[in-house]
Amino acid sequence: WVNKHTKYKKDILLAKAFAKAQGFYGAESFIQGFSGYAMEVLTIHYKGFRNLLKNVAQWKSRTVIDTEKHHTKKVQLNEAKMLSPLILVDPVQASRNVTAVVSQEKYALFRKKAKEYLKNPRREMFFKKEFSLEELQKKKGIILLEVIPLEGKRDVVGAKLLQAFVYICEALKKNDFVLKEADWHWKEGEKAYFFYVCKEQKLSDLVRHDGPPLREKERVEHFQEKWKQYTLKKEKGKLYVMLPRKYQNPQECISALLEEEFVKGKVRSLG
Secondary structure (H helix, E strand, O other): OHHHHHHHHHHHHHHHHHHHHHOOEOOOOOOOOEOHHHHHHHHHHOOOHHHHHHHHOOOOOOEEEOOOOOOOOOOOOOHHHHOOOEEEEEOOEEEEEOOOOOOHHHHHHHHHHHHHHHHOOOHHHHOOOOOOHHHHOOOOOEEEEEEEEOOOOHHHHHHHHHHHHHHHHHHHHHOOOOEEEEEEEEOOOOOEEEEEEEOOOOOOOEEEEEEEEOOOHHHHHHHHHHOOOOOEEEEOOEEEEEEEOOOOOHHHHHHHHOOOHHHHOOEEEEO
């Protein structure tokens, strides 16, 4: 199917180079980006590289594309294939979503970079910037973790690294730290690096923990018993209690997370 559209060969090469350089290329489970075939289909569907970016910049929170119009009315695939933000029906296999693995993050990144390029087209956006540990260490307020990955197949090892990275991100947010920037880098056969930059803020000593509505007597009694050592308060028909905050800075939070079995089970060492 792709070979029928040879006039877009140069556009496809540009699209792939752009995707690689901007970090949303690759359908491996730990990348969750756009495969080479997905970039080919999209470039052909939109009739060229520039048209591709113009349309991607206009994508909404969810986009459905059926180039060959396999589905006469509403595109309906297997439920698992309908979960991604982009439904790209395979031109040669009507039951397949070419972009089923694409994550919300990579979808949003493609949209963002398309807008960025259209606003200010420049050659360097087609060349991937090499990872520099030295440059990374210059970031103000950075928390940098050096990671020794497990041994095994690239896709499996990468997926476990991603799980550990995301787990730490989510735990930081759950503990009220504002993540300004977070990312990770790994090249097969080498160490990996996780980094987190949180907003500079001093969190309060106490954190509010909400209880049940006062009308739910059984739950209220349980809540009162559980937190009886603290002063119980009422507001808008609900109970709440102020508890000592577990972590007041992100470094403390991350140090504790590194000791958790979930994280330790995804890497050989991390610190």
